[in-house]
Amino acid sequence: MTADAITSEQATRPPRQNRPDRRRVLSPAGRKRAAGLLLLLPALIALTMFFVLPLVSIVVDSVTDPEPGLSNYAQLFTDGYTLRVLGRTLVVALVVTAAGVLLAYPYTYMMTLAGPTTRAVMVTVVLVPFWTSMLARNFAWMVLMQDGGVVQGALGLVGLGGTRLLGTTFAVTVSMTQVLLPFMVLPMYSVMQQIDRRLLLAGQSLGASRLSSFRKVYFPLSLPGVVAGASLVFVLALGFYVTPALLGSPQNALIAQVISVRTRELLDFGGGGAMGVFMLIVTLAVLAASRRLTGLGSAARVGQMGAGQAVAGQAVAGRNER
Amino acid sequence: MTDATAHGWRGDPEIAAISAKKGTNMRYKRRLPATFAAGALLLAVAACGGASGGTAAGGKSLTWASTGGQFQEDEKKALQQPFTKQTGTAFVNVNPAEPAQVKTMVAAGRTTWDLANMSWIYAGAYCGKLFEKLDDPSLDRSKFPPGTTHDCFVPTYRYANVFGYNADDYPIEPPSKIEDFFDTKRYPGKRIVQDYVKNGLLEAALVADGVPLDKIYPLDVDRAFRKLDTIKDSLIFAPSYGAVQQMLVDHQASMVMTVTARLIATANSGANLKPVWDFTTTDIGVLVIPKGSAHKQLAQQALAFVTAPAQAKAYAQLTGVAPARTDIDVNSIPYTPMQKLFNAFLPDRGRLLEQDKKWWIANTDALVQRWTRWKVS
Numbered sequence: 001m002t003a004d005a006i007t008s009e010q011a012t013r014p015p016r017q018n019r020p021d022r023r024r025v026l027s028p029a030g031r032k033r034a035a036g037l038l039l040l041l042p043a044l045i046a047l048t049m050f051f052v053l054p055l056v057s058i059v060v061d062s063v064t065d066p067e068p069g070l071s072n073y074a075q076l077f078t079d080g081y082t083l084r085v086l087g088r089t090l091v092v093a094l095v096v097t098a099a100g101v102l103l104a105y106p107y108t109y110m111m112t113l114a115g116p117t118t119r120a121v122m123v124t125v126v127l128v129p130f131w132t133s134m135l136a137r138n139f140a141w142m143v144l145m146q147d148g149g150v151v152q153g154a155l156g157l158v159g160l161g162g163t164r165l166l167g168t169t170f171a172v173t174v175s176m177t178q179v180l181l182p183f184m185v186l187p188m189y190s191v192m193q194q195i196d197r198r199l200l201l202a203g204q205s206l207g208a209s210r211l212s213s214f215r216k217v218y219f220p221l222s223l224p225g226v227v228a229g230a231s232l233v234f235v236l237a238l239g240f241y242v243t244p245a246l247l248g249s250p251q252n253a254l255i256a257q258v259i260s261v262r263t264r265e266l267l268d269f270g271g272g273g274a275m276g277v278f279m280l281i282v283t284l285a286v287l288a289a290s291r292r293l294t295g296l297g298s299a300a301r302v303g304q305m306g307a308g309q310a311v312a313g314q315a316v317a318g319r320n321e322r
Numbered sequence: 323m324t325d326a327t328a329h330g331w332r333g334d335p336e337i338a339a340i341s342a343k344k345g346t347n348m349r350y351k352r353r354l355p356a357t358f359a360a361g362a363l364l365l366a367v368a369a370c371g372g373a374s375g376g377t378a379a380g381g382k383s384l385t386w387a388s389t390g391g392q393f394q395e396d397e398k399k400a401l402q403q404p405f406t407k408q409t410g411t412a413f414v415n416v417n418p419a420e421p422a423q424v425k426t427m428v429a430a431g432r433t434t435w436d437l438a439n440m441s442w443i444y445a446g447a448y449c450g451k452l453f454e455k456l457d458d459p460s461l462d463r464s465k466f467p468p469g470t471t472h473d474c475f476v477p478t479y480r481y482a483n484v485f486g487y488n489a490d491d492y493p494i495e496p497p498s499k500i501e502d503f504f505d506t507k508r509y510p511g512k513r514i515v516q517d518y519v520k521n522g523l524l525e526a527a528l529v530a531d532g533v534p535l536d537k538i539y540p541l542d543v544d545r546a547f548r549k550l551d552t553i554k555d556s557l558i559f560a561p562s563y564g565a566v567q568q569m570l571v572d573h574q575a576s577m578v579m580t581v582t583a584r585l586i587a588t589a590n591s592g593a594n595l596k597p598v599w600d601f602t603t604t605d606i607g608v609l610v611i612p613k614g615s616a617h618k619q620l621a622q623q624a625l626a627f628v629t630a631p632a633q634a635k636a637y638a639q640l641t642g643v644a645p646a647r648t649d650i651d652v653n654s655i656p657y658t659p660m661q662k663l664f665n666a667f668l669p670d671r672g673r674l675l676e677q678d679k680k681w682w683i684a685n686t687d688a689l690v691q692r693w694t695r696w697k698v699s
Binding site: 079080081084085142146147148166167245246249250251252253257258261263264265266267268269 | 420421422425444448517518558559561562565568572573574687690691694695697698699
């Protein structure tokens with residue numbers, strides 16, 4: 001009876017009585033787990049050193065510098081600009097996310113339909129800006145958008161000449177959308193390419209129109225990719241510093257610039273830390289709310305994954321930005 | 323930039339530690355502790371690297387933090403190299419000189435900078451806390467203009483916040499007095515200013531509003547901001563010196579109030595800039611010693627040395643700034659015509675006002691907050 005239950009793996013194991021110190025020798029499964037832990041170790045050490053510890057230090061500073069208490073947090077609501085700037089930052093991030101979804105969804109959909117060569121070209125087109133330096137991209141936008149520049153000239157043809165672009169939130173939003181597009185396209189593509197297109201045909205064979213089979217079959221299946229891309233882009237957009245500094249203006253500052261003034265000019269590490277922590281809480285709240293709104297089981301799971309990636313991604317992007 | 327450098331010099335020990343780990347041929351069950359050991363070794367090496375960062379082994383050496391770019395190159399040539407020649411002191415140059423980094427270094431108890439070119443505001447506000455008091459007798463404070471010295475700083479050079487305009491934009495009747503900066507009807511066009519509250523704009527607003535020079539300090543901040551409100555729509559707040567230069571060359575702005583060196587650079591890069599000598603605020607550049615510097619005495623000797631006539635004149639000639647010591651004749655410096663054009667310390671430059679060090683040290687923090695609030699609202 002027990003012999004039936006023995007798996008081939010266990011069968012190959014030497015008999016137990018021949019192994020006097022079996023407590024000290026790991027079973028194959030245990031060995032696998034130990035190897036897994038070992039492989040995780042570098043990432044865990046790096047994450048603790050470069051993410052968890054600094055984050056703890058920021059939180060501690062925000063409640064102890066200059067004096068213990070919540071005065072740094074109270075000040076956020078009374079200084080007359082933090083809330084305004086935070087609101088603007090959230091709006092810009094949401095607009096960038098929405099514009100990104102609208103641009104990326106059809107593009108990615110076409111990518112899944114295209115042949116291998118066209119697809120390779122389309123992937124390259126998305127990735128090229130990803131490979132160029134952050135500063136080069138922003139300076140290019142600066143030249144395009146300045147007074148008398150190409151974009152203003154084009155607007156002049158349709159009777160909107162003299163519209164100021166550089167130094168406005170509009171310029172910042174356009175540039176951020178372009179910079180963040182790869183973060184939207186790639187997660188969407190990884191989900192969309194796995195969707196079995198025969199499901200659409202099946203839907204049509206059961207009498208659905210092309211539109212409604214897309215709406216009821218394809219779109220819900222692609223939603224996890226949309227949620228993942230959107231969360232990623234939203235979180236990254238919240239922390240942008242270089243783009244608003246170059247293309248925006250201090251009047252239209254976003255939260256990262258205000259935090260920079262706090263820490264670099266005022267040496268107020270506590271106050272800057274409080275802004276950062278407050279920002280983090282608001283971000284998590286917005287992500288949680290958006291997950292609840294989209295409400296799909298699988299979408300939520302991928303969204304969760306996306307949020308995790310987003311936090312890590314923000315740390316990386318933050319470094320690139322600087 | 324500093325991140326990249328840090329990785330650069332931390333890279334080698336890391337690779338060494340990793341290859342050492344690869345070389346060990348241990349049995350599997352011992353590998354976990356070995357990895358920990360290698361990790362600990364790696365951290366220790368990185369920490370040591372951080373502690374000794376910048377100091378050359380043996381010999382005397384000073385770490386000099388500054389702006390980077392051409393300005394720091396000029397400092398090397400005019401100030402550091404003569405000191406090396408005389409005393410054998412080597413210099414390690416780092417940038418940018420961020421006050422936030424001084425605060426971090428002092429908090430960590432590891433000050434690696436000996437001299438830093440940064441605003442005197444910080445040395446004044448955190449004198450004795452983040453910055454060393456200057457007590458070397460070689461630093462004779464009577465040699466400097468009144469009101470420009472402090473327990474924690476002496477000036478190494480003087481500059482001004484100059485009002486300039488793009489001559490292409492006002493061909494018929496160019497602006498000639500400080501009131502014109504605030505008159506957007508007769509003189510339309512954007513005005514670009516540094517995004518920093520001590521950029522000379524508040525003083526200029528009060529003078530243009532009719533306050534006599536001897537009544538400027540203490541600043542009537544409310545009145546100054548009321549005056550600034552009248553031109554707020556025409557103001558561009560430049561996030562960096564580079565942006566000032568770029569926007570003036572590209573005709574994005576018609577008037578400017580910025581520091582001497584930046585106007586010279588902008589004019590040299592093709593903008594048709596002219597200064598207006600009616601009312602100008604002047605200020606000083608300083609080299610300060612971060613608290614806990616291991617070479618405080620040597621740094622003070624270097625400080626006295628760089629303000630001496632030979633070095634100060636060479637520095638002025640390279641950068642276009644003016645020497646700090648009053649016993650040096652500005653007219654004897656062979657400036658280029660462009661440097662002369664924007665130099666506020668030559669004869670016939672209208673009314674000059676040295677920005678009040680005590681007042682600004684006491685009020686900058688509150689004003690930065692107010693400036694931010696005013697800008698974004």
